Amino acid sequence: MAIQLTINLDEISADTAYAMRVLKKNHIHTCELRTIDDQNIVTLDVEAIKKLKKQLNSYDISPIAISSPLLKWSSNRSKNIPSNLDLFGIDQNLSSTKKNFYIENIRQFANLLEVDRIRIFSFLGDIEFPVENLFQEPDFQQILTDQSHTYLIENELVCSISSLSEMTNLAKKITQYKASNLGIWLDISNLFQLEKQMTLQDIYPLLPLVKYIHLKDYVFDASGGIQYVPVGDGIIPYADLLPEIIQEIPTQNNVILSIETHEKNPDRKEYASLKSFYFIKEILKI
Numbered sequence: 543m544a545i546q547l548t549i550n551l552d553e554i555s556a557d558t559a560y561a562m563r564v565l566k567k568n569h570i571h572t573c574e575l576r577t578i579d580d581q582n583i584v585t586l587d588v589e590a591i592k593k594l595k596k597q598l599n600s601y602d603i604s605p606i607a608i609s610s611p612l613l614k615w616s617s618n619r620s621k622n623i624p625s626n627l628d629l630f631g632i633d634q635n636l637s638s639t640k641k642n643f644y645i646e647n648i649r650q651f652a653n654l655l656e657v658d659r660i661r662i663f664s665f666l667g668d669i670e671f672p673v674e675n676l677f678q679e680p681d682f683q684q685i686l687t688d689q690s691h692t693y694l695i696e697n698e699l700v701c702s703i704s705s706l707s708e709m710t711n712l713a714k715k716i717t718q719y720k721a722s723n724l725g726i727w728l729d730i731s732n733l734f735q736l737e738k739q740m741t742l743q744d745i746y747p748l749l750p751l752v753k754y755i756h757l758k759d760y761v762f763d764a765s766g767g768i769q770y771v772p773v774g775d776g777i778i779p780y781a782d783l784l785p786e787i788i789q790e791i792p793t794q795n796n797v798i799l800s801i802e803t804h805e806k807n808p809d810r811k812e813y814a815s816l817k818s819f820y821f822i823k824e825i826l827k828i
Contacts, residue, residue, distance in 0.1 A: 694727035773818035
């Protein structure tokens with residue numbers, strides 16, 4: 543299988559031009575897009591996206607995914623939404639007009655940037671029967687009308703579909719629905735945080751639909767809280783588990799792996815991202 547390994551630009555630096563220079567220096571010619579100069583990509587306009595495209599071309603970098611904030615907002619069914627969420631500049635309570643505007647923005651931006659894969663979520667908080675209700679939501683149905691891009695649902699901890707059981711139900715639903723423009727954006731660390739321990743057998747039902755994998759790692763601090771560290775320095779057995787996962791993903795999925803360290807210290811973001819990137823290259827021999 544041809545495996546692509548990339549990095550989310552803003553995981554290197556909030557300064558997008560600097561992040562591009564780092565990629566070029568390290569002969570990395572792809573990237574994932576989420577925020578541009580600390581502004582959520584969904585809030586940009588067409589002229590800003592055209593400028594971004596020109597800038598990426600000048601560094602010989604091709605964007606291969608947009609990690610959008612679509613559906614990382616509340617629905618009428620949402621309950622128990624956590625407080626103090628970092629939503630990368632997006633309000634959790636949006637009007638229908640604003641939601642539609644953001645959905646159409648991302649669709650248009652993906653066209654301009656020539657990107658196929660778009661990360662989406664499953665609404666904030668707890669929702670009863672989250673998988674069934676997701677497919678009934680007007681916002682989700684609007685996204686499904688776009689057959690020209692692939693929308694990948696991530697198992698985000700603060701969203702309605704996050705646990706292994708919910709993700710397994712989601713995989714079944716996507717298969718039954720026969721939606722060729724849907725798949726899974728797998729965050730291995732998020733699953734480990736919820737499930738504590740996992741094996742390949744646990745994840746196996748998801749793998750036929752996995753087309754993108756976010757990679758981050760963590761340890762527990764003295765108080766039992768989560769502290770993010772470079773991939774390979776934490777508790778997740780990537781060296782053993784990741785090659786097994788890759789082997790079981792269908793070749794035609796052309797899976798993309800992306801570094802998302804969650805490093806908060808601006809002075810350590812570049813170090814953490816590159817250390818993670820080269821660790822994954824080493825264990826996968828790519």
